[in-house]
Amino acid sequence: MHMLIARRVPVKDLAWLSFAAVGTSLALLTSCATSQPVGSPRDITAATSLKEARSSQLPPEKRAADYLLAAALTAPELESGREETPARNIYNTAAAELTILLRSADGGRLWNHPFTFAGDKATYHLQLAPAGYGIWAPDYFTAFKPPAEVERKAVKNLNTQSGVGGALVGVRAVTPRENFAPFKGIAAPVTATLDFQGSEAILALRRPAKEPMAKVEGKLRPLAADYTAAISYYHPPSNFLAKKLMATFQPGRYEDKIGLYFLQPYDPDRIPVVFVHGLASSPFMWSQTINEIQADPQLRERYQFWVFAYPTGYPPLYSALRLREELAKVDKLYPNHRGYVLVGHSMGGNLVHMQVVTVTPAMWERSMGQPAKEVLAGVTHDSLIYRSLIFQANSRINRVVFVCTPHRGSETALSGLARFGRSLIALPLALTSTMRQSLVDVDLTQFTGSARRLPNSVSGLSPNNPSLKIVNSATISTPYHSIIGDRGRGDSPNSTDGVVPYWSSHLAGAKSELIVPGPHGSESLLQTVAELQRILRLHLGASDAPRADVAQASY
Incomplete structure (x- = not known):
């Protein structure tokens, strides 16, 4: 049995943690821009690529290539996946944001079919992993949300899993509404991981609750996950009391x-x-x-x-x-x-x-x-x-x-x-x-x-x-x-x-x-x-x- 490190954090501390995480990322990127020695040279290049991928001025294909480069550079440095390192943070962020980009850009034009993404520094051939025991079917979810954007007023504690991969909330909202689906869609925790073999990349949408450990980059590692965000997706409406009455x-x-x-x-x-x-x-x-x-x-x-x-x-x-x-x-x-x-x-x-x-x-x-x-x-x-x-x-x-x-x-x-x-x-x-x-x-x-x-x-x-x-x-x-x-x-x-x-x-x-x-x-x-x-x-x-x-x- 593998021991996993779970975190149970009061929601009132979530804002502080988010601020700290953002501050750390900004410090990393700033140090990269000013040539300060933070992280390995690969981490610095990866952080620069991640920053470029976030530019909404670039076409989605170019942004995807930059996300893939950031993840590819840091993937060899994931080690056990348990330690919070600059490499793991960049890899996780790139995997999560790439998933959101591909699913949402141009109505999902880039989603779930083999695609070649050419950037200034590298070209990658990407495909999505098919459904399996611990992997969601690529077309099951219609959207992905970053956990930080989910309102959490109905819960007191934050239940997360520290590890490898981009923690997301997958949402399936289709018309007509499916049997037993909530009106705003059905949600679940998703962990996005990327595996590389040279220029070939595979994006997997993993099911951390079902399989909390998975082989990523050839090694069994704990998966990052946010379980509270998925249940908090069903937060009460603003007129909740009036509706109850x-x-x-x-x-x-x-x-x-x-x-x-x-x-x-x-x-x-x-x-x-x-x-x-x-x-x-x-x-x-x-x-x-x-x-x-x-x-x-x-x-x-x-x-x-x-x-x-x-x-x-x-x-x-x-x-x-x-x-x-x-x-x-x-x-x-x-x-x-x-x-x-x-x-x-x-x-x-x-x-x-x-x-x-x-x-x-x-x-x-x-x-x-x-x-x-x-x-x-x-x-x-x-x-x-x-x-x-x-x-x-x-x-x-x-x-x-x-x-x-x-x-x-x-x-x-x-x-x-x-x-x-x-x-x-x-x-x-x-x-x-x-x-x-x-x-x-x-x-x-x-x-x-x-x-x-x-x-x-x-x-x-x-x-x-x-x-x-x-x-x-x-x-x-x-x-x-x-x-x-x-x-x-x-x-x-x-x-x-x-x-x-x-x-x-x-x-x-x-x-x-x-x-x-x-x-x-x-x-x-x-x-x-x-x-x-x-x-x-x-x-x-x-x-x-x-x-x-x-x-x-x-x-």
């Missing part, structure tokens, strides 16, 4: 945004971890958590991270149905995918809970009597109401984690403020019409506290809601874990996270239960992240049994 109070406006989103290109070899957010929240809440989890090299190599997005004003039973449907789409498109791990926070945990239990008509009839029997008899099995109320446990889910989840509801949902908020939630007409037609014989007071009010997310979290009792009466079909906040008071089992009391979040039979000293929003707490990492490592031991070969995804 709108998705709660007017969920119908976000119906077309409901879905499962891959935060990395699909990988048949990795285990999918699906994160589900809670009430008045969004998938962006998981950025910090995912960033910290993937700081562990083993976890980022073995897992891929997805999120489920939904407007949180909808009744939990309906949102759980939509999650069920999204997972079924994955099963259809990628039938041999690895079994899921699901992580749900708050109401998202309720949605997760409803993926791993089986609810039958008899359970509703025992709880609500004749009205439930009449409702189910009056709708077809493919109707929205029936599919929301009656469901099977998903056998492809192999483990779940509940974070601050109100399995038995929360008395907060009964408060005056909650009643006021509930009255503001406007469900779309199509959904309200369906519910009114199907629930005409049901006493809605059991669901919402009012005979005239239809169910929504707030009423769905009331301790009096019969759906919670029914779901909790069913056996969970897969190993499960609980993470519960107590605000640091150490008073469990009489504790609360400020929203969900222990009596609601506790589940007997959990493989583990951890009390963390945080509030309801404890999903990114250090203790929570450490527990998620522990659970995911534990899961690896249970999921390494031999399995059938998996067809590669089409990228």
Whole structure:
């Protein structure tokens, strides 16, 4: 096993590091221009070539030749690749900036076909390495971004890997949008490396999370990478708070945004971890958590991270149905995918809970009597109401984690403020019409506290809601874990996270239960992240049994 040097730097120090790096480069270039003895003569020539390659006044072919010369001159001096030297910095910068130039110049005219680049001092014949186990297909990404240009407000620490190659964020954004791709495109860490044999050069787009060590210039070396930049590419919009509230109070406006989103290109070899957010929240809440989890090299190599997005004003039973449907789409498109791990926070945990239990008509009839029997008899099995109320446990889910989840509801949902908020939630007409037609014989007071009010997310979290009792009466079909906040008071089992009391979040039979000293929003707490990492490592031991070969995804 090769030991790699990973860096975990607070984001607040990123500006200082960037300034220092830029200052070092400027000092190097300045010393070259004034003939000061910094670095080897090859480094000085390479730095001059790199400076010329950055001139936007030159044609892209000439700039590419200068980038290649800078990399070719410094490649023999990479040594182990672990040491930060002027040669490695020049090589890495040249590889990264050449990749961005070739992909973007003239609409990609120079991309992914053999090309000869002639400069004043050298001529190179360049081709891109084809897709392989640790190499991306050249045409998969539509753009590349330098990590320094990615906003990182949603994360606290910077997870990078020191080594050889230009660290980049690869972005695939195509129209029409592909299945499970975020609306702004799908992103992944990429490391650009160059190998030379005389005037022949090969540019490889490497996958550092999958293969952190690679043979570059004939020697196995650690690859440079920026894992935080890729997850930070999905930063919240400027009107983030307004959109969260709108998705709660007017969920119908976000119906077309409901879905499962891959935060990395699909990988048949990795285990999918699906994160589900809670009430008045969004998938962006998981950025910090995912960033910290993937700081562990083993976890980022073995897992891929997805999120489920939904407007949180909808009744939990309906949102759980939509999650069920999204997972079924994955099963259809990628039938041999690895079994899921699901992580749900708050109401998202309720949605997760409803993926791993089986609810039958008899359970509703025992709880609500004749009205439930009449409702189910009056709708077809493919109707929205029936599919929301009656469901099977998903056998492809192999483990779940509940974070601050109100399995038995929360008395907060009964408060005056909650009643006021509930009255503001406007469900779309199509959904309200369906519910009114199907629930005409049901006493809605059991669901919402009012005979005239239809169910929504707030009423769905009331301790009096019969759906919670029914779901909790069913056996969970897969190993499960609980993470519960107590605000640091150490008073469990009489504790609360400020929203969900222990009596609601506790589940007997959990493989583990951890009390963390945080509030309801404890999903990114250090203790929570450490527990998620522990659970995911534990899961690896249970999921390494031999399995059938998996067809590669089409990228």
